[in-house]
Amino acid sequence: xxxALTAALTIAPAVMVDRRAVTIGDLVRTADGRRLxxxxxxxxxxxxxxxxRQVVLPVETVVALVRRRAPSxxxxxxxxxxxxxxxxxxxxxxxxxxxxxxxxxxxxxxLNDVASTPCDTGNLLKVDHAPGSRLPRxxxxxxxxxxxxxxxxxxxxHVAPGTSLTLRSVRGPVAIERPVTTLQPGRSxxxxxxxxxxxxxxxxxxxxxEQDR
Numbered sequence: 001x002x003x004a005l006t007a008a009l010t011i012a013p014a015v016m017v018d019r020r021a022v023t024i025g026d027l028v029r030t031a032d033g034r035r036l037x038x039x040x041x042x043x044x045x046x047x048x049x050x051x052x053r054q055v056v057l058p059v060e061t062v063v064a065l066v067r068r069r070a071p072s073x074x075x076x077x078x079x080x081x082x083x084x085x086x087x088x089x090x091x092x093x094x095x096x097x098x099x100x101x102x103x104x105x106x107x108x109x110x111l112n113d114v115a116s117t118p119c120d121t122g123n124l125l126k127v128d129h130a131p132g133s134r135l136p137r138x139x140x141x142x143x144x145x146x147x148x149x150x151x152x153x154x155x156x157x158h159v160a161p162g163t164s165l166t167l168r169s170v171r172g173p174v175a176i177e178r179p180v181t182t183l184q185p186g187r188s189x190x191x192x193x194x195x196x197x198x199x200x201x202x203x204x205x206x207x208x209x210e211q212d213r
Contacts, residue, residue, distance in 0.1 A: 009028055009029065009030060009031070009036065009073065010028070010029045010030075010031070010033075011027050011028060011029070011059065011062060011081060012027065012029050012081070013079065013080070013081055013082065013201050014081075014082045014084075014183060014184075014193040014201050014202075014203070015027060015081065015082065015083045015084070016084055016085070016184045016193065017048075017083065017084075017085055018085070019085075020047050020048040020049075020050070020052075020085075021044045021047050022044065022045055022046050022047065022048065022083055023041060023042055023043060023044055023045060024036060024040050024041055024042075024043050024045050024066055024069060024070055024073070025037065025040075025041030025042060026045075026083075027045060027062060027066065027081070028041070028066065028073070040069075040070040040072070040073060043069040043070055044069070045062075045065040045066055045069055046065050048083070048085065052085075053084060053085050054082065054083065054084040054085070055082075055083050055084075056080050056081070056082050056083075057080060057081050057083065058079075058080055058081075059079050059080060059081055062081050082193075082203070084193075084203075096116075096117055096118065096119040096147065096148065096149050096150045097109075097114040097115065097116060097117060097147075097148045097149070097150075097151065097153065098114060098115055098116075098117040098145055098146060098147050098148060099113060099114060099142050099143070099144055099145060099146045099148060100112075100113055100114060100115055100144060100145075101113065101144050102141075102142065102143050102144055103138055103141070103142050104138070104141055105138055105139060105140050105141055106137055106138065107137060107138045108135050108136070108137050108154055109127065109136045109137065109138065109148070109151070109153050109154065110153055110154045111153045111154070113153070114148060114153055117147060119149070119150060127139065127148055127149055127151045135154055136151045136152065136153065136154065161182055161183060161184050161185060162181060162182065163181065163182045163186075164179060164180075164181055165179070165180055165181070165182060165194070165206075166178070166179060166180070167179070167180045167194065167196070167204055178196060178197065179196070179197060180194035180195060180196045180197075180204070181194060181195050182194055183195055183201065186206045190205070190206060191203045191204060191205050191206065192204065192205075192206045
């Protein structure tokens with residue numbers, strides 16, 4: 001569920017940022033769900049306090065912040081907006097990678113799939129990225145022990161936006177499961193914003209269980 005701003009604009013109820021400065025572009029979405037662009041989008045609407053990982057604000061407060069910085073954007077709505085900083089994980093390598101198992105085209109490559117290997121520029125298989133994503137994937141079928149080149153594998157336990165997961169709620173002897181979809185990248189052990197089948201958006205702890213390959 002999105003909070004109404006105008007007939008053309010909405011505010012995302014859950015916003016993830018990589019920095020303390022939260023811009024109008026972080027908060028405002030177009031009618032088709034895209035991030036607001038243009039000069040107003042770069043204006044800073046608010047700043048999180050040092051060390052602050054999450055804040056929940058009434059939409060009236062967000063409305064006032066947006067109007068103060070961009071008076072031409074008329075905003076209304078009700079409810080609340082959750083703003084949180086995105087956890088970051090850095091992987092650095094000075095060498096290249098080789099496959100540990102046969103993989104098909106389009107496979108997203110994680111640290112479980114590869115091992116470090118010296119770079120051989122004369123025989124490197126191409127690794128590309130999915131449109132709109134920085135996740136590395138194979139552009140073709142590869143056997144085990146194939147050189148893959150230099151790239152950053154996906155850390156184990158991470159999921160991409162749009163991943164279908166099962167939310168399991170346990171109350172006493174009763175366990176209820178329902179499908180949800182992630183709204184931003186998530187890491188096992190951290191909370192992630194998800195949307196359920198009814199359109200409700202909320203944060204839930206992510207616990208990934210990987211099946212044996």
